Structures are given as structure tokens and as C-alpha cells.
Amino acid sequence: MSKAEKSLNEKIAELDKKVEWFYSDDFKLEDAVENYKNAAELAKEIEGDLTKLKNEIEVLAEDFTK
Amino acid sequence: MSSAGSIQMTPTELVLAVNQTLEYAYSSVTVVGEMASFKVNQGKWVFFDLKDEESSVPCFMTLWSLRQPLEDGMKVMVRGTPKLTKWGKFSLTVDTVQPVGEGSLRKAFEMLKKKLEKEGLFDPAKKRKIPEDLTRLGVISSVQAAGYADFIKIINARWGGMKVQVAHTQVQGMDAPDQIMRALKYFNERGEVQMIAILRGGGSADDLACFNDEQLVRAVAASKIPVICDIGHEVDESLSDLACDVRASTPSNAAEMLTRDRAEELTKVRRAMMKTSQVVVNGAETAREANRDKVKKISHGILIKYIEPELSKIRENMVGVLKNIERVLSERENYVKQKIVMLGALNPEVVLRQGYAILSGKISPGNDVKITTYDAEIIASVKKILERKKYE
Numbered sequence: 001m002s003k004a005e006k007s008l009n010e011k012i013a014e015l016d017k018k019v020e021w022f023y024s025d026d027f028k029l030e031d032a033v034e035n036y037k038n039a040a041e042l043a044k045e046i047e048g049d050l051t052k053l054k055n056e057i058e059v060l061a062e063d064f065t066k
Numbered sequence: 067m068s069s070a071g072s073i074q075m076t077p078t079e080l081v082l083a084v085n086q087t088l089e090y091a092y093s094s095v096t097v098v099g100e101m102a103s104f105k106v107n108q109g110k111w112v113f114f115d116l117k118d119e120e121s122s123v124p125c126f127m128t129l130w131s132l133r134q135p136l137e138d139g140m141k142v143m144v145r146g147t148p149k150l151t152k153w154g155k156f157s158l159t160v161d162t163v164q165p166v167g168e169g170s171l172r173k174a175f176e177m178l179k180k181k182l183e184k185e186g187l188f189d190p191a192k193k194r195k196i197p198e199d200l201t202r203l204g205v206i207s208s209v210q211a212a213g214y215a216d217f218i219k220i221i222n223a224r225w226g227g228m229k230v231q232v233a234h235t236q237v238q239g240m241d242a243p244d245q246i247m248r249a250l251k252y253f254n255e256r257g258e259v260q261m262i263a264i265l266r267g268g269g270s271a272d273d274l275a276c277f278n279d280e281q282l283v284r285a286v287a288a289s290k291i292p293v294i295c296d297i298g299h300e301v302d303e304s305l306s307d308l309a310c311d312v313r314a315s316t317p318s319n320a321a322e323m324l325t326r327d328r329a330e331e332l333t334k335v336r337r338a339m340m341k342t343s344q345v346v347v348n349g350a351e352t353a354r355e356a357n358r359d360k361v362k363k364i365s366h367g368i369l370i371k372y373i374e375p376e377l378s379k380i381r382e383n384m385v386g387v388l389k390n391i392e393r394v395l396s397e398r399e400n401y402v403k404q405k406i407v408m409l410g411a412l413n414p415e416v417v418l419r420q421g422y423a424i425l426s427g428k429i430s431p432g433n434d435v436k437i438t439t440y441d442a443e444i445i446a447s448v449k450k451i452l453e454r455k456k457y458e
Contacts, residue, residue: 039342065235
């Protein structure tokens with residue numbers, strides 16, 4: 001799934017995973033800066049989504065009386 | 067043929083004429099009364115009388131149309147068409163019947179609850195959870211209902227990025243169960259949404275009675291897509307509530323259960339990133355300390371191996387330098403001592419002690435001059451100046 005197709009929930013779940021890495025045994029200082037950069041970029045994207053994203057409400061044209 | 071003011075017809079024609087008149091005048095009537103003589107024939111047909119203090123109307127319906135268990139003595143509302151049978155018996159052909167009034171509603175509710183409970187329709191083990199990544203939601207409600215407006219307002223305030231399809235149906239009255247069932251079928255057949263929310267909000271017991279419709283309750287329980295119900299207030303309980311997967315107490319509560327709070331998430335994301343940046347900084351600090359110790363060890367090794375011999379040479383050189391300095395200083399000291407001796411010899415006091423005198427003042431005849439000896443200072447007057455013969 002590409003970045004554009006990811007839902008807000010999926011992005012948050014991905015960020016959670018990225019953040020978890022920093023507290024895990026896999027943590028390596030050599031990779032930390034790059035991983036932090038990636039996480040910060042994703043966090044910024046999520047912040048943007050959280051502020052701007054709206055729900056799409058569609059009242060169906062279907063007639064349920066019949 | 068007809069006599070004056072009268073129409074002649076056969077019994078069949080009369081029945082047909084009466085039925086046409088009834089259909090024209092009362093194509094559909096709603097009658098509220100007390101149920102009496104309730105019976106089911108051949109497992110297909112339902113007969114009962116609807117009565118009040120003065121009158122009684124026989125009613126007929128199919129068992130399939132009966133949506134709730136009923137019994138004699140219940141106050142019910144029936145909707146149907148009045149008809150005359152070919153045997154000349156008047157009756158009401160009933161489409162729908164539902165109990166009305168608190169006592170009858172409670173009784174019907176308890177009877178159906180017991181029946182469906184036995185069948186396992188309310189089994190907690192069958193309940194499904196709200197999908198974690200809910201992005202496609204189906205809503206069944208009346209778009210005019212206050213509860214619906216509250217729900218939409220709250221989900222919009224709390225979250226974004228969801229596609230919400232709304233099936234506009236009645237949420238009270240005799241037609242509501244069928245309409246809600248059609249909407250449930252619509253969402254289940256298309257499979258486009260991950261969760262279905264049936265929203266009703268508060269109302270009287272009569273208003274909410276449609277959610278105790280047996281077929282609707284079964285449809286809610288059978289939905290392939292998980293269903294959340296918000297029917298009535300917290301204190302109200304409908305059988306649809308019991309059959310659904312998740313029960314909400316109010317439309318706001320349903321919205322809160324289905325969505326995260328964006329403000330809360332924003333704070334969480336920012337806090338997580340701050341904490342993570344601290345982890346990186348701490349890691350870097352730890353690494354720097356570790357490296358510093360390493361550097362210390364390495365530099366100590368280098369000191370012993372490479373610098374120490376050089377330092378010995380420097381030390382040796384320094385000894386030579388110091389000796390030279392000492393020698394130069396000693397020579398300087400002797401020189402100064404000699405100069406002191408020489409200066410001592412030039413001291414006027416020494417000269418005076420040897421018997422010489424010092425003459426000061428303008429030496430010309432008639433002037434006073436000062437003569438300083440070792441013991442005295444003498445003022446004398448110059449009488450005459452003579453040239454002295456030198457012995458150099």
C-alpha cells in the first residue's frame with residue numbers, strides 16, 4: 001500500500017512501531033538518527049492529517065421504504 | 067333489475083361491492099384495542115379479536131407477519147384493511163400488530179427476550195469488536211433525528227478521513243423495522259462498510275418498541291458486518307441492543323466509541339516524538355562517554371609507546387638547558403659582584419675617608435664655596451685662583 005492510500009489509523013500504527021524501535025533491543029545509535037528522521041516525518045504527516053482531514057458523509061439515494 | 071331506491075345484486079356481488087367501498091374509504095386503518103381470543107391455526111394463520119368496552123373486531127393475519135409474541139389481555143395497535151368474507155363475516159386483515167402501553171410492551175419484550183435468549187442470539191461470546199482501523203462506516207438512522215445530528219457532529223469533531231454512508235430510514239413506528247432491515251441487507255450485500263451503526267437516540271417506550279421486532283432483532287444478530295446500536299437512553303433496553311455487537315448509551319457515546327479523539331492523538335504523537343528524541347540524545351551521550359573512555363585508554367597506550375621516549379629526551383635536554391642557565395647565572399653573579407666592588411671604590415665616602423675633600427660652588431675670586439671633608443663641611447671664600455701644574 002502506498003503512503004497516500006494509508007489511513008490515519010494505519011499511519012498512527014506505523015508511527016507506534018517506529019517509536020517502539022527506539023525502546024527495543026534492536027536500537028542502534030548508528031540507525032537512530034535516520035529512523036528518528038523517518039518517524040518525525042511521519043509524525044508531521046499525521047499532525048497534518050489530524051488537523052485537516054474531514055469525514056466524507058454520503059446520504060444514500062436508496063429508498064428503504066419499499 | 068332494481069326496485070325504486072334499491073339495487074338488486076347477488077350475495078357475491080354484495081360482498082364485492084362492500085369490499086370495494088371499504089377499500090375506498092378505509093384502505094388502511096390503525097386500530098388500538100385489547101387483544102382477546104388469540105389463536106394460531108395450522109401453524110400459519112393467526113386469529114384474535116380486538117376489543118374495547120363496547121365493541122369487538124375480529125382480526126386475521128399470517129403467522130409470518132406476527133413480529134412479536136402476543137397474548138390475550140395485551141393492548142395492541144394493529145394496522146390492516148377491513149374486509150367482508152364470502153361468508154359475510156366482517157374482519158380486519160392485519161399487516162402489522164405491535165403492543166402499546168408500558169405493561170403490554172414490557173410483557174411482549176420479556177416473552178421475546180426469553181425466546182431469543184434460548185436460541186443464543188444474545189450470547190456475549192458472539193460479539194465482535196469495533197474494527198481498529200475504522201475508515202468505512204454505515205449509519206442507519208433518520209437524518210432528521212436529533213441523535214443523528216449529534217452523532218455526525220461529534221465524529222467530525224473527533225476524527226477525520228472516514229467514509230460514512232447513511233441509510234435514511236424511519237426509526238420509530240410500524241414501518242421502521244422493515245426499513246431498517248432493508249438497510250441492513252443493503253450494507254451486508256455490498257460489503258463496503260466495516261461497521262454499521264443503528265442510531266435512534268431517546269424516545270418513549272412506544273417509540274422504541276420497533277427495535278423489539280423479532281425479525282429486526284434476528285437481522286441485527288445475523289449481520290455479517292458488526293453492528294453498534296444506540297437505541298434509547300442508557301436506562302432503556304431494546305432487544306436489538308442485546309443482539310448487536312456493541313451497545314452505546316447515547317449518540318455521542320457511539321461516536322466516541324467509533325472514533326479516536328484527534329486532539330488526544332495529536333498530543334500523543336507530539337509526546338512520543340519528544341520522548342523519542344530524548345532517547346536518541348541519551349543514546350548519543352552514552353556513546354560519547356563510552357568513546358571518551360575508549361579514547362582515554364587508547365591515548366594512554368600511545369603515551370607509553372611513543373611519547374614517553376620523547377619525553378625522556380626532552381627531560382635530558384632540559385637538564386642540559388638548566389645547567390647552562392645555572393652557568394650563565396653564576397657568571398652574571400660574579401660580574402655583578404665585581405661591579406659592586408668597583409662601585410664601592412668609587413664611593414665618595416671612601417674617598418673622603420682617605421683624606422680628600424670635595425669642593426663645590428662657583429670658584430671665582432670673592433665667591434663662597436663649600437669644602438666637604440670626611441668629618442666636616444666648611445664654607446670658605448675664594449681669594450685667588452692659581453693655575454696648577456699637572457703630573458700626569
